[in-house]
Amino acid sequence: MKLAGETEAVIIGIIASGIRLATPVLFAGLGEKIAERSGILNLGIEGMMLMGAFGGFIGTYFTGNYVIGILLAMASAGILAVLKGFLSITIRTNQLAAGLAIWLLGTGLAALLYRLTFGVRTAAPSVELMPKIDIPGLSNLPGIGPILFNHDPLVYIGFLLVPLTYIFIFKTNLGLKIRTVGENPKQADALGVNVYKIRYLAVIVGGALAGIGGAYYSLVQTGYFLENVTGGAGWIALALVIFGRWKSQWILVGALIFGMVDAFQLGLQALGTTLPYQFLLMLPYLIPIAVLVGLYKRTGAPAALATPYVRGER
Template sequence: MNEVVSFFSTTIRLAAPTLLAALGIVFSERAGIVNIGTEGMMLVGALAGVIGSYVTGSAWLGMLIAVFVTVLFSAIFAYFTVVVKADQTVIGTGMNLLASGLTITVNRALFGASTSPPEIDSFGIVAIPGLSSIPIIGPIFFNHHIIVYLTFILVPIAQFVMFRTNIGLKVRSVGENPKACDTVGIRVGLTRFLSILYSGVLAGMAGSFISMGMVSFFTEGMIAGGGFIALAAVVFGNYTPRGVMLSSLVFGASNSLMYRLQALATNIPSQFLLMIPYVITIISLCIVSRKSNKPLGSGKPYIKE
């Protein structure tokens, strides 16, 4: 029983950063932007969070700084894809490489290449009084980092904003038919730009949660595909916040399964266990790629005639 509880609790905890980042990507994807640079944005957020927490002594201020820096970083992506109208995938790849190079350079300059990581303030577990003492349900759902609660609360809000408000309508139509939007006076470029910045906010939060919640240090390349998996979660979740939550939970479960099998010390080599999340991601993409809600204008820069 204990193992089942810990499996589900770990699933939720591991799903959170994927979900948080994916809730940002789902808006920029709906606006017609293929944001393959999320991985780099999360990496930048992870380092900025650690630096912020190290300097200010507070994990919350660290996350705030991470969000600020990541938004600036995502503005570079937005500038190249929306204003210069360059190829989104190539720019995204460039952003990932840029993030990798910058974080290594800055991390080594600040903390040295091989010394032990600095002591920083990080997010602790907040058990919700009362609810967390319910047997089984309590430890699974109400004994997490505060960011985990915030992430899951954000899901219905994002769902509401995307499908019930003017903002959501604008974002969706800009991705679906930019030309028509332009005709009726919706500012295509601005909407896309802002949706990228918004995905930057959440990617920064997700990245800094990984470096200050999952662990409390930064290592080079520590996102290890988390940004790409978040992108896959959006595709697998069929471009809705609710769907993204479900797909993030599937990916969280595959990670959780990996840890569980590792702990069981089976005969399966650990490398094959470490592959599980990546393999599940590939399988999930193959399942959903037909009949998807992918916007028609996805990946194409809008050029006014």
């Protein structure tokens, strides 16, 4: 009975951890979905997440207020999103090249700004981890309590965004404009839709959500800002959008798969498995690759994805 109880505790711990580990890539994936629905492929999402991690950290560090930290994270990533929009929408550079440039810029800029702000210290500056929400009567429920009702606020916000982004894209006039611009920008323009404005809006919203995902690492998971603290989560988010076929509910499923696998490998490391730890670290990233290989012929991407639009061009 004791062994069964310990096994149950381990399983509950892995599931709860998996939900938390899924949250940052869920934010980023939902943001990327909105950008790609408008026809903009944003390979710079990893750099935006790192800027979000930095912005969230310094905002919280200097004010002690998590809300200010999150807002600064959104603004920091949003600035890079504006630059991405300028490169891809206004001057119409290659979207792949522009995205890679934003990734490199965000990676280097976040590290540089951190060094300029704090200098070199023997003890790294830190913030208190964002506290979990204790829901009376629910958090202590056996099994389901720790899994569903014992998380930080960003977990609940991230999951709430799944239906909200679905409603936004498929049930609102603005969402219809975003989808039309992503499928047929010429037709959208002919109907009076400002293609450039809609694409800018989608990219900025996507960047802001990626910034929240980045802030999750510094404010919830570590309490520090570290170079490359996101660990490639932006690239996972890009894969999740394809896995989810640009639909919020399936992006959530993909994020949960990634989170559970990541939690599982962390659990195996803690138990002292004989498997090489390098293989375990690689495991969460192998799963999306395997899924993408199976789905590459059934993507259903927006027709005008990564295609620049020039008004009046035939």
